[in-house]
Amino acid sequence: MFVDRLMLNTVMIITSHNKLKNYLETDLKNSISLGFVPTMGALHDGHITLMQEAISQCDFLVVSIFVNPTQFDNKSDLQKYPRNITQDVEFIKQHIDPKKLVVYAPETDDVYGNNPIAKKYGYDGLEQVMEGANRLGHFDGVGTILEFLFTIIKPDKAFFGEKDFQQLQIVKKLVEKLKLDIEIVGCPIKREAHGLAMSSRNERLTTDGRNKAALIYETLQKAAVYFKDHSIYKTQKFVEETFLNYPEFNLEYFTIASEETLKPVKRKYKNHLYRGFIVVHLEGVRLIDNIALPH
Structure with a gap:
């Protein structure tokens, strides 16, 4: 002390x-x-x-x-x-x-x-x-x-x-x-070399787990591209189905919300700012991230 x-x-x-x-x-x-x-x-x-x-x-x-x-x-x-x-x-x-x-x-x-x-x-x-x-x-x-x-x-x-x-x-x-x-x-979010958002919680991951966690940001980036030409519902399903292919991950939620109100949205409107929010569990560690979505 x-x-x-x-x-x-x-x-x-x-x-x-x-x-x-x-x-x-x-x-x-x-x-x-x-x-x-x-x-x-x-x-x-x-x-x-x-x-x-x-x-x-x-x-x-x-x-x-x-x-x-x-x-x-x-x-x-x-x-x-x-x-x-x-x-x-x-x-x-x-x-x-x-x-x-x-x-x-x-x-x-x-x-x-x-x-x-x-x-x-x-x-x-x-x-x-x-x-x-x-x-x-x-x-x-x-x-x-x-x-x-x-x-x-x-x-x-x-x-x-x-x-x-x-x-x-x-x-x-x-x-x-x-x-x-x-x-x-x-x-702006500071990221590790492979894209994982820096967090004190990352220290609790094994080396293998830390490398695998790169999937989180990779998926967010793909979702942002997917979002340009698809609905909010389809984009959410895209993320959910991605993580189903990786049983070591437990997707707690992926939500597309208004940047201003943070309320989840179901439809896209022009000139509105949206952001994708994700929480994933890996090796017993709760990891969060987010990404701005095109509008």
């Missing part, structure tokens, strides 16, 4: 939200622009891409590393989630100037006290489909931790990857609902 404002190889780590707030309000000049990248650790190149984009747009960066218990509906998933703060901070140092950032890595009680319970939020229906329908309470947990972090850090901009596209739209809605003066910046 790290003590407050510990310097680990010149990277400042703060474990108390009160100390973090004091540092941001007193040690940093008010005139600087502040970027924020929230993470749950197990960092990979996708996270670094977000941090690099934040540094390119802002003068200083706060990175949070916190495995948030209230956004897990599966206790086993929470327990299995990888945690290695030393490795994460070393990884950050290899890519980001330590003088331009601070890491906030709290324990659960610093965030929730003795009561790790999520608040209830309404996101105008964005939370009721796809991940929200399949992981009850997940986005309440996301909103709870982000409201806490946004209130403490008060960033000018916060950066999120489009891999969790539904979450990105919900975060934008959260900021709108709370009337926060924060710009939410969506960043």
Whole structure:
């Protein structure tokens, strides 16, 4: 466990939200622009891409590393989630100037006290489909931790990857609902060489499984081409039938939805933005991805 404002190889780590707030309000000049990248650790190149984009747009960066218990509906998933703060901070140092950032890595009680319970939020229906329908309470947990972090850090901009596209739209809605003066910046999906969307969960796959998982993005790309000349129903059947040929994969869902509302759609309309969302299980690991569809 790290003590407050510990310097680990010149990277400042703060474990108390009160100390973090004091540092941001007193040690940093008010005139600087502040970027924020929230993470749950197990960092990979996708996270670094977000941090690099934040540094390119802002003068200083706060990175949070916190495995948030209230956004897990599966206790086993929470327990299995990888945690290695030393490795994460070393990884950050290899890519980001330590003088331009601070890491906030709290324990659960610093965030929730003795009561790790999520608040209830309404996101105008964005939370009721796809991940929200399949992981009850997940986005309440996301909103709870982000409201806490946004209130403490008060960033000018916060950066999120489009891999969790539904979450990105919900975060934008959260900021709108709370009337926060924060710009939410969506960043393109960072992929492994064979196309698998980078995720901390990928570390739980075997080497063979990781290679096989390339099928997910390959199928999304083919579906995007197929979508140009076929209906939504036929495109969905195309994806479902593809995965039937690979019994090691368990397709939880493939949904074509409106980018704006996230609601599943049945018919195509001109000049409307659609996106295909997929969740697949492989080797007991739940993998998500999405792709913009032609319009």
